Amino acid sequence: MDIKKGKLLSKNSGAYLLTQDNAKYFETEKIWAGYLSHFLGNTVLARQLPQLDYDTGRPIILLWPAENRPALSFFELYYNERMPKYSGSLFGHIAINIKGTVFNFARKINECEMLTAEEYFYRPALGEFGPGHKGKYDISDPQKPYYDKFGRRFMRAIHALRVEGLDTEKLLLIFQKIFAEKQQYFSARPDLENDPRFNLVSNSCVTPIRHGLTQFGFKNIPGIAPRDFYVNCLGYFSKYARDKNLKFSAGTKPQLKVPEAPFSRPALLLDPRNLFFKFS
Numbered sequence: 001m002d003i004k005k006g007k008l009l010s011k012n013s014g015a016y017l018l019t020q021d022n023a024k025y026f027e028t029e030k031i032w033a034g035y036l037s038h039f040l041g042n043t044v045l046a047r048q049l050p051q052l053d054y055d056t057g058r059p060i061i062l063l064w065p066a067e068n069r070p071a072l073s074f075f076e077l078y079y080n081e082r083m084p085k086y087s088g089s090l091f092g093h094i095a096i097n098i099k100g101t102v103f104n105f106a107r108k109i110n111e112c113e114m115l116t117a118e119e120y121f122y123r124p125a126l127g128e129f130g131p132g133h134k135g136k137y138d139i140s141d142p143q144k145p146y147y148d149k150f151g152r153r154f155m156r157a158i159h160a161l162r163v164e165g166l167d168t169e170k171l172l173l174i175f176q177k178i179f180a181e182k183q184q185y186f187s188a189r190p191d192l193e194n195d196p197r198f199n200l201v202s203n204s205c206v207t208p209i210r211h212g213l214t215q216f217g218f219k220n221i222p223g224i225a226p227r228d229f230y231v232n233c234l235g236y237f238s239k240y241a242r243d244k245n246l247k248f249s250a251g252t253k254p255q256l257k258v259p260e261a262p263f264s265r266p267a268l269l270l271d272p273r274n275l276f277f278k279f280s
Contacts, residue, residue, distance in 0.1 A: 003047045005066055008039050017046050017063075030056050032124030034154055034258040035063045042066075045118070053126045054144050060129070064122040073168045074099065077209070077237075079159040079230035080152055081255075081264035085136060092267045093156075094205050094226040095120070096212070098172045103179055105208045107198040108137070109186050110147050114179045121158075121253075125150040125260040135260075139193070156264035158253040159230060163237050165246040175212045182208070200224075227267045 006019035008031075015031040016024050026046065030053050035044075043066045048059040080093040088107065095104045102120040104113045113120075123129045132138025132146035139145040152158060186192065197203050206229045210221060221236050223229030234250055241248030255264055 003045050005043065005045050008035065008042060008044050008063065010036065010040060015040070017044070026061050029058055029061050030126065031061060031063070032126050034125060034150075034256070034260070037258060038256050039063060039065065049119075049123075051127050051129070060124060060126050062119060062123060064118040072099075072164050073166060074162055074164040075166065075168055075171060076160050076162045077230065077233055078102075078152075079227055080156045081158070082267045083156060083264055084262050090267065091200070091204075091225040092227050094209050094229060095152075096175065096209050098175060099168050101172065103175045103209075103212075105179075105182070105205050107194050107205075108147075109192055109195055111149055112179075112182055112186070112195070114176070120151070121153045122151040123149070125154065125258065131260055150260065153253060153256050154258045155255070155261045157255040157266075159250075160253060161230075161234055161237055161248070161250040163241055163246055163248055165241075165244075171212070171216050174215045178208050178212050225267065225270050228270050231269065 004017055004019060004025050006017040006023075006025065009016060009018050011027065014027070015036055016027040018024055044063045045066050046061060046063045049062050051060050052058065053060050076097040078095045078097065080095065082092045083089040093106070095102055097103075097117055097120070100117050102113075102115055102117055104111060104115070104120065106112055125131065128145055128147050129150040130146055131148040132140075137146065137148045139147070182195075186195075201224055204224070204226070206223065206226055210229065213221065218236070218240070221229070221232050223232040238248050238250070240246070255261075257263065
């Protein structure tokens with residue numbers, strides 16, 4: 001389905017999208033309650049996803065704010081705060097967005113994704129994206145797995161740096177190749193749930209991000225843990241942008257609280273030198 005733009009309105013126990021020409025969409029579809037908590041009455045964009053809602057058997061509806069930046073030549077690096085309910089999330093997480101395509105590398109194979117920014121940030125906690133009955137990742141029923149990987153804006157606070165003006169087509173090709181190589185490895189091992197090569201020190205979510213940036217020419221950015229790497233990137237890219245007369249910005253995307261996820265927390269900085277760096 002094409003992307004629809006309209007105002008999210010409530011109707012009895014459900015909701016719908018009202019466009020400028022007074023057309024109504026998704027009246028018979030399930031709209032996630034998290035959207036109603038944060039977007040009701042606002043203008044949003046919406047489209048169907050190929051994944052199905054387990055309760056209705058209908059396509060899941062993805063909604064996101066109609067305030068996206070124009071598709072410039074940019075990349076954004078994201079530090080996702082740690083999720084308290086997962087011990088494996090102790091150090092948080094790193095991902096990269098290149099011109100609207102987000103590359104997410106993780107220990108769990110189903111979380112190694114190349115997806116649109118709106119899916120990364122705003123997928124609803126429905127169907128396979130939601131948490132299981134115990135509130136976490138649960139694939140005990142292979143017919144109805146719960147991967148607990150809904151929109152990261154709802155799961156965590158996200159710290160982001162943005163650089164505009166680079167040759168992001170080249171950067172995009174580099175990361176597409178890295179992602180394709182990982183998928184080729186996974187496709188040869190369909191029995192795997194987790195990447196056996198994953199290691200918090202030598203081969204974590206930071207490793208392919210650093211590898212891609214190094215191939216582009218951004219060398220010697222230190223940091224093993226995600227937050228330390230992000231802080232080092234803040235210093236590196238703010239200086240690089242200033243030297244190359246590029247646009248640089250950094251800030252925090254606050255968590256949009258929903259019942260499916262507790263508030264996230266920033267991880268401890270492991271490199272004591274980073275304690276004196278302003279963290280955004």
